[in-house]
Amino acid sequence: MLPPVVVLGWVLLAGAAISAPFALSSGVPDGLVGEHLGWLLVVTLGNTAGLLCAYSSLRFGKVGVVAPITSAQGAAAAVIAVLAGEQLAAGAGIALGAIVIGVAMSSIARGGEDDGDRREGLAVSFAIAAAAFFGIGLFAMGRLSEELPVAWVLFPTRLLGVIVLTVPLLVLGRLRMTRDARPLVIASGVLEVLGLVAYNVGAREGIAVAAVLSSQFAAIAAVAAYFLFRERLARVQIAGVVVIALGVAVLTALQL
Numbered sequence: 001m002l003p004p005v006v007v008l009g010w011v012l013l014a015g016a017a018i019s020a021p022f023a024l025s026s027g028v029p030d031g032l033v034g035e036h037l038g039w040l041l042v043v044t045l046g047n048t049a050g051l052l053c054a055y056s057s058l059r060f061g062k063v064g065v066v067a068p069i070t071s072a073q074g075a076a077a078a079v080i081a082v083l084a085g086e087q088l089a090a091g092a093g094i095a096l097g098a099i100v101i102g103v104a105m106s107s108i109a110r111g112g113e114d115d116g117d118r119r120e121g122l123a124v125s126f127a128i129a130a131a132a133f134f135g136i137g138l139f140a141m142g143r144l145s146e147e148l149p150v151a152w153v154l155f156p157t158r159l160l161g162v163i164v165l166t167v168p169l170l171v172l173g174r175l176r177m178t179r180d181a182r183p184l185v186i187a188s189g190v191l192e193v194l195g196l197v198a199y200n201v202g203a204r205e206g207i208a209v210a211a212v213l214s215s216q217f218a219a220i221a222a223v224a225a226y227f228l229f230r231e232r233l234a235r236v237q238i239a240g241v242v243v244i245a246l247g248v249a250v251l252t253a254l255q256l
Helices: 004-026 035-060 063-070 073-083 092-106 114-145 150-171 182-205 207-215 217-228 235-254
Strands: none
Touching (some): 004 035, 004 150, 035 063, 035 114, 035 150, 063 092, 063 114, 073 114, 073 235, 092 114, 114 150, 150 182, 217 235
16 A cells, blocks of 8 residues: 555554653653664664564565564674674574574465566565564664663664654655555554553563564464465475574573
8 A cells, every 4th residue: 555665654654643642751861872872873774774664564464474584683783793802602593593493484475477486585574684683673773772761762762763764754745654554553553652662661671581482473473464364385385484483582592
């Protein structure tokens, strides 16, 4: 109904509007200086680019394939953490390898047609890029979550996204909306913010449990796509989806 970049522009605007009252009512935190601003820019880049890649992926592929690959964002964040100097838990390398194999299995198109192969390939490529960008955002968000209120992690990043993307789209006359798309776009913006808030609140009580449960959004999305969109996956793709889900869950649990 709408191009991915336009959907993202509206989602960022909705996110900024939702988080603004909570952030502004609490006042600017004292810690919002220097290094924190840099990490906020990284969160903005990771989240915005990740959403754009995810939306683009869904134009070419099925939810049942795209969602599990995108859920590997936790694995991407773990790899980034290791590169930054953190120790990788024993057995985590095997879980990462399983995720890579699962992605490869999920990318095999059903039916063997050239056009189908190309579309599946584009979907998988965008989904992998989304997982990588989301992983960058998660890593940066983790660095901020213990020092800034949740509202001040969400609001500045959404506001920057609006300034960089939504405003230029508005100026160029490309920020359009259709009646059919309106409720879906609003729901996307609201749920995206609520999901991040719920994860941050849950992670304060137990990072491992929150991370494992949140990574299973892929299973929920795949089941919903089956009933709502009548999506059908090849057996090898189903096996790949299962391998990715298990790999992400195991890796997250090991990173305690």
